Amino acid sequence: xxxxxxxxxxxxxxxxxxxxxxxxxxxxxxxxxxxxxxxxxxxxxxxxxxxxxxxxxxxxxxxxxxxxxxxxxxxxxxxxxxxxxxxxxxxxxxxxxxxxxxxxxxxxxxxxxxxxxxxxxxxxxxxxxxxxxxxxxxxxxxxxxxxxxxxxxxxxxxxxxxxxxxxxxxxxxxxxxxxxxxxxxxxxxxxxxxxxxxxxxxxxxxxxxxxxxxxxxxxxxxxxxxxxxxxxxxxxxxxxxxxxxxxxxxxxxxxxxxxxxxxxxxxxxxxxxxxxxxxxxxxxxxxxxxxxxxxxxxxxxxxxxxxxxxxxxxxxxxxxxxxxxxxxxxxxxxxxxxxxxxxxxxxxxxxxxxxxxxx
Amino acid sequence: xxxxxxxxxxxxxxxxxxxxxxxxxxxxxxxxxxxxxxxxxxxxxxxxxxxxxxxxxxxxxxxxxxxxxxxxxxxxxxxxxxxxxxxxxxxxxxxxxxxxxxxxxxxxxxxxxxxxxxxxxxxxxxxxxxxxxxxxxxxxxxxxxxxxxxxxxxxxxxxxxxxxxxxxxxxxxxxxxxxxxxxxxxxxxxxxxxxxxxxxxxxxxxxxxxxxxxxxxxxxxxxxxxxxxxxxxxxxxxxxxxxxxxxxxxxxxxxxxxxxxxxxxxxxxxxxxxxxxxxxxxxxxxxxxxxxxxxxxxxxxxxxxxxxxxxxxxxxxxxxxxxxxxxxxxxxxxxxxxxxxxxxxxxxxxxxxxxxxxxxxxxxxxxxxxxxxxxxxxxxxxxxxxxxxxxxxxxxxxxxxxxxxxxxxxxxxxxxxxxxxxxxxxxxxxxxxxxxxxxxxxxxxxxxxxxxxxxxxxxxxxxxxxxxxxxxxxxxxxxxxxxxxxxxxxxxxxxxxxxxxxxxxxxx
Numbered sequence: 001x002x003x004x005x006x007x008x009x010x011x012x013x014x015x016x017x018x019x020x021x022x023x024x025x026x027x028x029x030x031x032x033x034x035x036x037x038x039x040x041x042x043x044x045x046x047x048x049x050x051x052x053x054x055x056x057x058x059x060x061x062x063x064x065x066x067x068x069x070x071x072x073x074x075x076x077x078x079x080x081x082x083x084x085x086x087x088x089x090x091x092x093x094x095x096x097x098x099x100x101x102x103x104x105x106x107x108x109x110x111x112x113x114x115x116x117x118x119x120x121x122x123x124x125x126x127x128x129x130x131x132x133x134x135x136x137x138x139x140x141x142x143x144x145x146x147x148x149x150x151x152x153x154x155x156x157x158x159x160x161x162x163x164x165x166x167x168x169x170x171x172x173x174x175x176x177x178x179x180x181x182x183x184x185x186x187x188x189x190x191x192x193x194x195x196x197x198x199x200x201x202x203x204x205x206x207x208x209x210x211x212x213x214x215x216x217x218x219x220x221x222x223x224x225x226x227x228x229x230x231x232x233x234x235x236x237x238x239x240x241x242x243x244x245x246x247x248x249x250x251x252x253x254x255x256x257x258x259x260x261x262x263x264x265x266x267x268x269x270x271x272x273x274x275x276x277x278x279x280x281x282x283x284x285x286x287x288x289x290x291x292x293x294x295x296x297x298x299x300x301x302x303x304x305x306x307x308x309x310x311x312x313x314x315x316x317x318x319x320x321x322x323x324x325x326x327x328x329x330x331x332x333x334x335x336x337x338x339x340x341x342x343x344x345x346x347x348x349x350x351x352x353x354x355x356x357x358x359x
Numbered sequence: 360x361x362x363x364x365x366x367x368x369x370x371x372x373x374x375x376x377x378x379x380x381x382x383x384x385x386x387x388x389x390x391x392x393x394x395x396x397x398x399x400x401x402x403x404x405x406x407x408x409x410x411x412x413x414x415x416x417x418x419x420x421x422x423x424x425x426x427x428x429x430x431x432x433x434x435x436x437x438x439x440x441x442x443x444x445x446x447x448x449x450x451x452x453x454x455x456x457x458x459x460x461x462x463x464x465x466x467x468x469x470x471x472x473x474x475x476x477x478x479x480x481x482x483x484x485x486x487x488x489x490x491x492x493x494x495x496x497x498x499x500x501x502x503x504x505x506x507x508x509x510x511x512x513x514x515x516x517x518x519x520x521x522x523x524x525x526x527x528x529x530x531x532x533x534x535x536x537x538x539x540x541x542x543x544x545x546x547x548x549x550x551x552x553x554x555x556x557x558x559x560x561x562x563x564x565x566x567x568x569x570x571x572x573x574x575x576x577x578x579x580x581x582x583x584x585x586x587x588x589x590x591x592x593x594x595x596x597x598x599x600x601x602x603x604x605x606x607x608x609x610x611x612x613x614x615x616x617x618x619x620x621x622x623x624x625x626x627x628x629x630x631x632x633x634x635x636x637x638x639x640x641x642x643x644x645x646x647x648x649x650x651x652x653x654x655x656x657x658x659x660x661x662x663x664x665x666x667x668x669x670x671x672x673x674x675x676x677x678x679x680x681x682x683x684x685x686x687x688x689x690x691x692x693x694x695x696x697x698x699x700x701x702x703x704x705x706x707x708x709x710x711x712x713x714x715x716x717x718x719x720x721x722x723x724x725x726x727x728x729x730x731x732x733x734x735x736x737x738x739x740x741x742x743x744x745x746x747x748x749x750x751x752x753x754x755x756x757x758x759x760x761x762x763x764x765x766x767x768x769x770x771x772x773x774x775x776x777x778x779x780x781x782x783x784x785x786x787x788x789x790x791x792x793x794x795x796x797x798x799x800x801x802x803x804x805x806x807x808x809x810x811x812x813x814x815x816x817x818x819x820x821x822x823x824x825x826x827x828x829x830x831x832x833x834x835x836x837x838x839x840x841x842x843x844x845x846x847x848x849x850x851x852x853x854x855x856x857x858x859x860x861x862x863x864x865x866x867x
Contacts, residue, residue: 068804079796079797131797142797173558174558
C-alpha cells in the first residue's frame with residue numbers, strides 16, 4: 001500500500017485543483033503538494049545543492065509525511081535509532097557546548113545547539129525539539145542534550161507541513177515560540193552566507209559564529225540527505241564541506257545514507273521500491289547511482305574538514321584533521337521487527353556515519 | 360503551620376481546589392474552561408491496572424517527571440485506609456503470577472503490600488470431576504529436591520494490592536501528580552486549535568472531570584488535556600467508547616460465586632510444612648470448575664463458576680448447606696452433585712449436611728482433595744457474571760486501553776489481573792522508550808509498540824481459557840471427555856510439555 005499512496009494523493013490533489021489559488025498557498029496550505037507542483041514557489045538559489053527533481057518528488061509526499069501508515073512510515077520507524085546513534089557519539093566524545101548552568105553537570109547539561117539539514121517534514125527535528133527541557137537550567141532528559149534546534153529544508157511545502165505538525169504538540173510549540181526550535185525554508189548555502197531571515201532575529205539561540213561570520217552549531221545532522229544532492233550543480237563532497245563549515249570545532253556531523261553496492265541495489269531499488277505489498281518506500285524515492293559508500297564519505301569528510309579550515313589567504317593542510325573522529329555503523333530493516341543496528345552491515349545498505357571536527 | 364497532613368492529602372485534592380486552598384489566588388472559571396491544563400498521561404480508572412501504570416511511571420527515572428493524572432469515581436481515601444482484622448479476608452481476591460509479583464517488586468510497590476495477608480502456593484491440583492484424570496502443577500521438574508518449592512502463584516486481596524499501589528504512588532508524590540478522587544469523567548471530546556494563542560489541540564482528547572460528592576455538582580467541571588489518555592476503566596470503558604473502538608465477545612451465561620472460607624485441619628500434614636496447595640475440580644455437569652485457593656491462617660477463597668440458576672440456588676442456601684455443597688463439589692460424583700443441587704432449600708428432614716455424610720460413605724476415598732471447609736465469613740458470598748470480551752484494537756491516536764477495558768476473560772486460570780498488569784508493564788516500557796527517544800508518547804507510532812507486544816499474548820491466554828471452559832462443560836462420557844482426560848494424563852506425564860504450559864501461563 002505504501003508505494004501506491006503518493007500516486008492516489010496526487011490524483012486527489014489534481015481533482016480539487018481549481019479551488020485554490022497560487023499566491024495564497026501559505027494560508028491555504030491544505031493542498032501543498034499540488035501547489036508546489038503548479039507554482040514554482042520553492043526558493044530559488046543561485047548556488048544551491050538542491051535538486052529540482054528531488055524537491056518536486058518530496059512535495060508530492062508532503063501531505064502524507066506524518067501519516068504513521070503512509071509512505072514515510074519507514075523513516076518514522078528509523079527515527080529512534082538516530083537518537084541512539086547520536087547518544088553513542090556523545091558518549092564517545094561530547095562537544096563542550098554552551099556554558100553549563102550551575103545547576104547541572106557537564107555530562108547531563110542540555111547545552112548543545114543542533115542544526116538539522118534537509119529536515120523534510122520534521123520527523124527528526126521535531127523529535128529532538130521535544131527533548132529540549134522547558135526550563136533552560138534543567139538537566140537534559142535524554143543523552144542527546146539538545147538546547148536548541150534549527151531545522152532547514154528547501155522544500156516550502158515540507159517546511160509548512162513541519163510547522164503545522166509541530167503546533168500539535170504544546171511542548172514543541174512552546175519551543176517554537178521561544179525560538180529555541182525553528183524551521184527555516186532555506187538552504188545550507190544561505191545559512192552559511194548569513195542571509196537567513198531568522199538568523200537576525202533576537203530570539204535566535206545563542207550560537208557562536210565562525211571567523212567568517214556565519215552561525216555555527218555543536219551538532220549538525222544530515223539524515224538521508226546526501227544521496228539526494230543534485231549532482232549537476234554541486235558535488236556531495238562540496239556539500240559535505242559546507243556542512244562541516246556550519247560545525248563548531250569539537251562538534252559532530254552526523255548522518256545516515258545508503259551504500260552503493262550490489263546487495264543495497266537489490267534491497268533498496270528492487271525490493272523496497274517494489275509495488276505493494278512488497279515495497280516499503282515510494283517508487284522514485286532513491287536513485288541508486290547517487291548512493292554513497294562509507295569509504296567515499298570518509299575521504300570526503302577528510303577533504304571537507306581541510307576545506308572548511310581554509311581561509312581566504314591560507315590553505316589548511318592535514319593539520320585540520322587533528323582530533324578528527326569517524327564512526328560508522330550499518331542498520332538493517334527487518335519487516336515485522338523494525339530497524340536494527342547491525343555492526344558490519346554498512347556495505348549492505350543503510351548506515352549511520354559521524355565525523356567529529358577536531359578542536 | 361504547614362501541616363504534614365496537607366502534604367499527605369495533597370494527591371487526593373483536585374488541582375483547582377488545591378490552588379484555591381494553597382495559594383489563595385483568584386481564578387476565573389472562564390479562564391480554566393478555555394485552556395485546558397495539559398497532562399502527559401491521564402489514566403481513567405483507579406483499579407489495579409490504572410494504579411499499576413501510575414506507580415510504574417513514577418518508579419522509572421525516565422518517566423517520573425511526566426505530568427500524570429488519575430481519574431477515579433470511588434473514594435481513594437477509603438481504599439488507602441482499608442483495614443481488616445487478620446482473620447477476615449475480602450472476597451475479591453486475585454492470583455498473581457510470579458511475573459506480576461516481579462513487576463510489583465521492580466516498581467517498588469510490593470513492599471507497600473501487607474505481606475501477612477498474601478499467601479503463596481507451590482502446588483495446584485486440577486482434576487476432571489467426570490473421569491478423575493488429574494494434573495498437578497508444580498515446579499518440581501524444574502527444581503532440585505533440596506531447594507524450596509517454587510511458587511506457582513501468590514494470592515492477594517485486591518484491596519491489599521490497591522492500597523499498596525496507592526501508598527507507593529503517594530510516596531512518590533510531587534507537583535507532577537494529580538489524583539482526581541471521587542471524580543467521574545463527564546465528557547471526553549477533541550480539543551480545538553488555539554490558532555495564534557497557542558498549540559493546535561484539535562487532535563487531543565480533552566477530559567471534563569466532575570466531582571461526584573453531593574454539593575460539589577454545582578462546580579464547573581475541570582478540563583484537562585491528555586497527551587496520552589489511558590483507559591483502565593473496565594469492561595464498559597468510556598475511554599474505549601470515545602476512541603470508537605469496538606469489542607468482540609460473548610457472555611458465558613455463567614456466574615462466578617466467590618466466598619471467603621475457613622478450612623478444617625488437613626487429613627495429613629503438608630510436607631514441607633509451609634507448602635500450600637490450590638485445588639480446582641472441573642464439574643462438567645454443573646457448568647464450570649470450582650476452585651479453592653489458599654489464604655493465610657488456614658483460610659481459602661472460593662471461586663465456583665456455574666450456571667446462573669445454580670448460582671442463585673447456592674446463594675440462597677443456609678451457611679451449613681452452602682458449606683456442604685462446597686465440600687460435596689470437591690468429593691462427590693457428578694450424579695450425586697446434580698441430585699444435591701436439586702434438593703429443597705430448607706427441609707428439616709433431608710439437610711444437605713446429612714445428605715453429604717451419607718453419600719460420602721458410598722464414594723471411593725480420593726487422595727489430594729482439599730481440607731473440608733468449616734465456615735463462611737459473613738457477607739462474603741457473592742456472584743458476578745462471566746464474560747469474554749476483546750477490544751478490536753488497544754490503541755488509537757492518543758488513546759491506549761489496558762486491563763479489562765481491553766480484554767475480559769474467563770477466570771478459570773486466574774489470569775485476568777495478571778494480563779492487565781502485563782499490559783501496564785508493557786505500556787510503561789513503551790512510554791519510557793518514547794520519552795528517551797524524543798517520541799510523542801501519544802503518537803500511534805509509539806503506541807503500536809505496546810499493542811504489538813500485548814495483543815497476541817492476551818488473545819492467546821483468553822482463547823486458551825475459553826477453550827478450556829468449552830471442553831470442560833461437556834458432560835457425560837463422550838469422545839470429548841475421553842480426549843480431554845487423555846490429554847490431561849499425557850501432559851501430567853510429560854514434564855517438558857507441562858513446564859512449557861506453566862511457563863506460558865505464569866508469564867515467564
